[in-house]
Amino acid sequence: MKSEQELDQLTAALPREMQPQQDLWPSLEARLPARQSLKKRQISPVNRMLGMAAALALIVVVGWRVMLVPEDNAVPVAVNDTDMPDADAVPIQYEITRQFETIKAEQLAQMAPYSDNFGDWQYQMASWDQAIDQVSGALNYYPDDPRLLAQMQGLYEQQLDYLRLIGRVDSTAYILGEEL
Amino acid sequence: MKSTKTSWVGAATLVLLIAFTRVISAADAPMVIDESRQVSSNERIELEVMRGEVVIRTGTDNTFRVSGTLDELAEGFELRSDNGFTYFEVEMPRNVNNSGFRRSEESDLEIVVPAGSRISFIGVNVEVDIDGVTGGTQINTVNGDISASNLTERVELRTVNGNITARNIGGRIDLQTVNGEIRDSDSAGRAYYEAVNGEIDIDSAAGEVEVTVVNGSVRAQLRGTSDLSVNSVNGDIDVVLTDVTSPRISGSTVSGEITLSLPADVDARFSLESHVGGNLVNHITDDEVVRSRYGPGRNLDFSTGQGAGHVDLSSVTGRLELRTN
Numbered sequence: 001m002k003s004e005q006e007l008d009q010l011t012a013a014l015p016r017e018m019q020p021q022q023d024l025w026p027s028l029e030a031r032l033p034a035r036q037s038l039k040k041r042q043i044s045p046v047n048r049m050l051g052m053a054a055a056l057a058l059i060v061v062v063g064w065r066v067m068l069v070p071e072d073n074a075v076p077v078a079v080n081d082t083d084m085p086d087a088d089a090v091p092i093q094y095e096i097t098r099q100f101e102t103i104k105a106e107q108l109a110q111m112a113p114y115s116d117n118f119g120d121w122q123y124q125m126a127s128w129d130q131a132i133d134q135v136s137g138a139l140n141y142y143p144d145d146p147r148l149l150a151q152m153q154g155l156y157e158q159q160l161d162y163l164r165l166i167g168r169v170d171s172t173a174y175i176l177g178e179e180l
Numbered sequence: 181m182k183s184t185k186t187s188w189v190g191a192a193t194l195v196l197l198i199a200f201t202r203v204i205s206a207a208d209a210p211m212v213i214d215e216s217r218q219v220s221s222n223e224r225i226e227l228e229v230m231r232g233e234v235v236i237r238t239g240t241d242n243t244f245r246v247s248g249t250l251d252e253l254a255e256g257f258e259l260r261s262d263n264g265f266t267y268f269e270v271e272m273p274r275n276v277n278n279s280g281f282r283r284s285e286e287s288d289l290e291i292v293v294p295a296g297s298r299i300s301f302i303g304v305n306v307e308v309d310i311d312g313v314t315g316g317t318q319i320n321t322v323n324g325d326i327s328a329s330n331l332t333e334r335v336e337l338r339t340v341n342g343n344i345t346a347r348n349i350g351g352r353i354d355l356q357t358v359n360g361e362i363r364d365s366d367s368a369g370r371a372y373y374e375a376v377n378g379e380i381d382i383d384s385a386a387g388e389v390e391v392t393v394v395n396g397s398v399r400a401q402l403r404g405t406s407d408l409s410v411n412s413v414n415g416d417i418d419v420v421l422t423d424v425t426s427p428r429i430s431g432s433t434v435s436g437e438i439t440l441s442l443p444a445d446v447d448a449r450f451s452l453e454s455h456v457g458g459n460l461v462n463h464i465t466d467d468e469v470v471r472s473r474y475g476p477g478r479n480l481d482f483s484t485g486q487g488a489g490h491v492d493l494s495s496v497t498g499r500l501e502l503r504t505n
Contacts, residue, residue, distance in 0.1 A: 117322050117340055118358070124376065127395060131413045131434040138455040138496045141475035147494045148455060151432055155413065158394065162376070165358070169322050169340055 092149055093139045100156035107163045118166050128159045210252045210285045216245035217261040222296040222315050228269040231305045232287030238295040238312035244268075248289035298333070307342070316351075325360070332369075343378075353386070361396075373398075391417065412436040412498075422505060426489030433498040440491065441503040447485030450502065453494040454478045461501040 115121050135152045142148060219225075221242050227234070231251055239245070244266050250257060251270055260267045270287050286305070293299065298315040301308060307324040310317060316333035319326050322340045329347040336354040337344050343360040346353075346367060353371040355362050361378045364371070371386040375396045382391070382400040388407040391398050393415040402408065404423040410431040420441040421427060426448055431438050435458075442448075442464070452460050460469045460480045467482035480500075493500045 124394075127414065134434050134456070134496050142455060142477065145455070147432065147453065148496070151434065151494075151496070154411070155434070158392075158413075162358075165340075 092144060093136065093152065096149065096153055096156065097136070100153075100160065103160060104156070104163070107160065107167075111163065111166065112170075115166050115170055117169050121162070121166055124162065125159060128155055128162075131155050210249040210288075211254065211256075212248075213250055213257060213289070214245075214247040215259055216243050217259070217266060218242060219244045219261055219266055219294060219297075220264045221294050222298065223264055223266055223294055224298045225266045225293055225300070226268070227291065227299065227301045229287050229289060229301070229303050229306050230270060230272050231303070232270075232289065233307045234287070234301070234303070234309070235290045236299060236301070236308065236310040236313065237290065237292050238297075239292040242294045243292065244294075245292040246289055249285065249287065250289075251287040252284040254287070393417065410438060412438070420505060425485075427491070428489055429491045429493075431493045432495065433500075434496045435498045436495075437499040437501070438493055438495070439501045439503065440493070441505050442491075444504045445485070446489070446504070447487065448489035448491050449483045449487040450481065450491045451493075452480040452491075452500050452502070454498070454500065455494070455496050458495040458497045459499040459501075461499065463501070463503045 111121075113122070118124075132152060132155050135148055135155065139145065139148050139152070219242055223242075223244065225244065227236075244261060246259070246268055251272060253273060255271045255273055258267065258269045258271055268291070270289075293313065295312055296315045297313055298317075299310065299313050300318045301310075301320065303321040303324065305323045306321050307326070308319050308321060309327040310319065310331065311329045312331070314332045316335070317328065317331050318334075318336045319328070320336075320338050321342060323342060324339060325342045326337045326339055326344045328335070328337055328345070328349060331346075331349040331351075333351045334354075335346075335349050335351055337346065338354075338356045339360055340358045341360060342357060344355050344357055344362045344364075346355060346362075346364040348366045349364070350368040351370075353364075353367055353369055355364060355372070356374040357378050358376045359378055360375070362373055362375055362380045362382075364373065364381070365383040367382075367384040367386050369386055370388040371382075371384055372390045372392075373380050373382065374392045376394045378396045380391060380393060380396060380398045380400070382389070382398070382402070384400070384405070385403040386405060389400070389402060389405050390409040391400065392411045394413045396415045398410065398412070398415065398417040398419070400410075400417075400419045402419060402421045405421060406424055406427055408419070408421065408427060408429045408431075410417045410419060410429075412433045414434065414436050416437040416439075417431070417433070418437075418439045418441075421429075422443060425443060425445055427442070427446070429440065429448075431440075446464070450464070452462075454460050455475075455477050457476050458478070460478055462469070462480055462482075465482050465484065467480065469478050469480045471478055491502075
């Protein structure tokens with residue numbers, strides 16, 4: 001798309017012989033019908049809802065097309081400057097997320113909200129969650145970048161190790177008889 | 181009137197009885213222990229002390245000796261030694277309620293072992309000071325510091341809420357804390373350090389070093405380290421590497437900073453990558469950062485010398501910086 005400045009330059013570069021010999025606007029204006037005030041159409045609530053739903057559906061479809069099915073004229077998503085992503089690379093990120101989130105949910109379901117030895121461990125977990133979000137954001141640009149994928153996996157593993165450590169230490173302290 | 185007087189006398193008697201019980205309890209001194217066994221020079225020794233302070237030293241002969249005072253709430257101790265294996269435990273009740281009027285005395289022990297022993301220690305609220313064991317050391321505590329010096333073979337020191345201070349340890353080293361700090365000086369061999377929220381301060385000549393930190397920070401002065409791996413989530417890592425010309429270095433961070441200071445004659449291929457807008461700073465050569473044609477990434481690739489070693493660093497939004505010593 002050209003900028004306004006470029007369009008102005010192109011217009012100025014046109015040959016002058018292509019310009020009209022006289023100002024045509026007055027005769028055109030005289031033949032235009034008189035302007036009428038616009039009446040505001042009453043839109044029923046049902047039609048309004050249908051319109052909003054249609055607009056939403058359009059946004060979703062267009063968004064899906066742009067994000068998941070990039071065309072030649074869309075912004076390419078690439079691993080590096082030369083390669084385009086292959087079609088089955090995108091799900092790796094989601095597969096990692098799905099697998100680890102499932103295990104994490106199972107572990108979290110067995111955890112007490114507060115640990116005597118680790119305090120508010122959920123605060124620490126949130127720190128990892130933020131980092132995972134950041135890596136996930138980067139993967140939107142570079143879907144099959146091996147470093148990012150490894151980093152995401154490593155962060156999930158750190159989270160799971162942390163949860164296991166909490167469970168092990170708290171139970172060990174209990175077994176050894178301490179009521180801290 | 182008589183009944184009122186009687187009730188006052190009863191109450192006073194009760195108060196006196198409670199006070200007397202307290203005095204008796206306070207006067208109940210911790211149990212003294214002084215036990216020794218003849219063991220092998222490379223004895224495998226397991227220790228369990230739940231609370232208190234434990235000092236582990238090496239002796240000149242093949243004797244296992246434990247001395248000091250047991251936890252005031254201990255129900256006793258168990259000491260078994262047979263066939264190259266020694267087990268010592270301070271036996272505690274299943275639940276320890278230490279929230280009463282007076283805090284009970286915890287164990288205070290010195291344990292002497294043959295230098296070639298292999299030590300495995302487990303505790304909860306216990307501080308451990310160990311020196312001179314050459315057969316391998318494994319220390320696990322939850323709330324307490326670990327101080328270790330002159331250890332070799334396989335050395336694993338782990339605490340949750342405590343600091344680890346290590347001096348002159350070698351072999352396969354594994355130091356981990358969650359909320360404490362790690363300070364290691366004069367180590368050698370292969371070293372792994374991990375902290376979640378604490379700081380790590382390393383002065384080491386280990387040939388292989390791996391450091392992982394989540395929110396804490398790392399300062400490392402490494403001499404002759406040929407293989408280095410550094411990883412952080414949000415924490416900053418600052419490494420000065422000397423006495424090596426072609427190191428193999430890899431590192432990654434999400435949003436932290438990695439600063440790497442290398443010898444001026446470093447001979448390596450460098451590949452630095454920032455995925456989403458992190459800064460790449462090169463003070464080694466004049467090579468410049470290249471912006472990714474598609475996406476917000478940046479790359480810095482160059483070589484020095486013959487490119488014998490390699491330095492691969494990546495970040496998501498963090499900063500990567502290369503310097504010369």
